[in-house]
Amino acid sequence: MRKSKLGRSDLSVSEYCLGTMTYGSQTDEADAHRQLDMAWDAGINFLDAAEMYPVNPVTLETAGRTEEIIGRWLASRKPADAVVATKITGEGSAAVPDGAPISGARMRDAVEASLARLQTDCIDIYQLHWPNRGSYHFRKSWGFDPSGQNRADTVAHMREILTVAQELIAAGKIRHVALSNESAWGTAMWLRLAEEDGLPRVLTIQNEYSLLCRYFDLDLAELCVNEDIPLLAYTPLASGLLTGKYAGNVTPDGSRRSRNADLGGRITGRVFEAVSGYLAIANEHGIDPVHMAINWTLTRPAPTLPIVGATTSKQLAHLLKGVDVRITPEMRAAIDQMNRAMPMVF
Numbered sequence: 001m002r003k004s005k006l007g008r009s010d011l012s013v014s015e016y017c018l019g020t021m022t023y024g025s026q027t028d029e030a031d032a033h034r035q036l037d038m039a040w041d042a043g044i045n046f047l048d049a050a051e052m053y054p055v056n057p058v059t060l061e062t063a064g065r066t067e068e069i070i071g072r073w074l075a076s077r078k079p080a081d082a083v084v085a086t087k088i089t090g091e092g093s094a095a096v097p098d099g100a101p102i103s104g105a106r107m108r109d110a111v112e113a114s115l116a117r118l119q120t121d122c123i124d125i126y127q128l129h130w131p132n133r134g135s136y137h138f139r140k141s142w143g144f145d146p147s148g149q150n151r152a153d154t155v156a157h158m159r160e161i162l163t164v165a166q167e168l169i170a171a172g173k174i175r176h177v178a179l180s181n182e183s184a185w186g187t188a189m190w191l192r193l194a195e196e197d198g199l200p201r202v203l204t205i206q207n208e209y210s211l212l213c214r215y216f217d218l219d220l221a222e223l224c225v226n227e228d229i230p231l232l233a234y235t236p237l238a239s240g241l242l243t244g245k246y247a248g249n250v251t252p253d254g255s256r257r258s259r260n261a262d263l264g265g266r267i268t269g270r271v272f273e274a275v276s277g278y279l280a281i282a283n284e285h286g287i288d289p290v291h292m293a294i295n296w297t298l299t300r301p302a303p304t305l306p307i308v309g310a311t312t313s314k315q316l317a318h319l320l321k322g323v324d325v326r327i328t329p330e331m332r333a334a335i336d337q338m339n340r341a342m343p344m345v346f
Contacts (some may be wrong), residue, residue: 001043001323006083007203007230007303009176011124013046013083015298016323017232019309020047024065025054026256026311029072030055034313042320047303048206048307050087050129051114052095056259063095068116075119083124086114087180090130101132102157104164111173126165126174127206130181132157137181137208139346141215141264158190162199169200180206180232184219191227202229209233209276209304210294211242211335212271212345221302228304239244239263241271242293244279248272256311261339266346274342281334291292291322296335299327 001014008140018039023032023271031142037046045228052058053066067086074082100106114123130137133154136144165177177200179187187205194201205224209216216231224231237243240256241263249272251257261267296307310316327335 003043003045006305008201008228009203011083011175012081013305015305016044016294017046017048017085017305017307018044019234019307020049020066020070021053021055021309022311023054023069024062025056026259027054029069031163031313032069033073035310035316036070036096036318037077038313038316040077040079042323044128045081046086046305048086048234049118050089050127051110052087052089052093052129053300058094059137060095060097063089064113064117067107067114071117071119073305084118085125085178085204085206086118086123087127087129090128090181091132093129102128102161103166104160105162107161108168111168115173122172123174124134125176125178125203126168127178127180128161128182131183131186133186135181135183135186137217155189155193156192158263159197159199162190162194162197165200176200178202178204178206182207184223187220187223187227187229191229204232206228206232206234206307208235209297210236210238211296211339212238212266212274213337214343216302217300221300224302228303230305231300232307233304234307235296236294236297236306236308237290238293239266241266241275242278244275246272246273247279268346270342272346274338274345277338277342278335281331281338284330284334285331287325287331288318289320290319291325291332292327294319295322295325296327296332299332 003012003014006013032082049067052063088102088107089096092099168174179202182205190202207216279289282292294306297304308319
């Protein structure tokens with residue numbers, strides 16, 4: 001597994017990041033630890049979590065369980081160069097009492113709680129799960145309306161959060177602050193305020209990105225190239241759609257779709273036609289569709305690392321067989337042609 005420096009930091013991370021959002025719900029602790037061992041043995045040293053995990057469903061009662069499972073693994077294995085990222089939950093989440101928004105005070109408390117659950121002294125990358133002002137992510141793009149935003153309030157909030165991040169970095173509790181489910185304008189404003197006020201610069205952005213979801217490709221990609229902001233691409237398999245297991249509109253027992261019928265709004269009238277096209281490309285080039293979908297993200301113009309996750313260790317083992325697969329120019333051309341034919345399917 002190749003490793004490289006992450007953005008403008010001194011963190012050396014694997015080109016795959018291990019996602020953990022099912023640990024404690026669909027994935028029990030024994031299998032979660034098995035997956036963490038497998039990933040570590042494969043050279044993955046980069047882990048991503050969140051205070052609201054596990055998902056499917058997200059509840060106040062289970063929030064933090066994923067971090068606890070990871071914490072027990074970290075405490076027992078003591079991996080020397082592990083890079084751990086986690087997130088503070090955004091406004092309106094069922095994982096936070098009253099769906100409280102992100103604030104400086106809540107950030108201080110949330111960091112302390114995550115540190116305790118993860119059994120570590122310092123969180124390498126601390127991400128804002130989504131902005132208080134809302135976003136077009138999570139299938140909200142079709143009705144996205146920023147006209148109600150208050151710029152002054154947003155800027156004041158950003159300054160507050162970066163100031164608290166600076167305090168937490170100085171105290172040795174986090175190393176870097178980062179974003180998730182952000183826009184180009186939002187990311188640019190975080191960067192501008194950091195530069196103007198001498199505050200911490202955001203390190204990464206974690207947004208959904210896959211063959212089926214390519215909002216990132218335009219303004220955000222340009223920003224990330226020019227500002228050295230790596231994309232941590234979550235759901236590169238489009239919640240399992242790109243594996244082919246839901247082809248024909250089926251719902252396998254125990255799958256994510258058995259708990260979430262429309263896969264968070266990803267099941268649309270055109271999605272299976274698009275999936276069929278990408279499966280055909282993989283078949284034509286003799287490559288597993290899982291390996292094609294994940295490794296395609298590594299070919300993008302902007303620096304991109306896929307967050308790979310699995311419900312079971314068997315699924316993770318299959319996924320890891322593709323770490324050395326590379327996408328040929330012919331495959332990229334076919335993928336680009338498919339995207340032109342079937343863009344924005346959800």
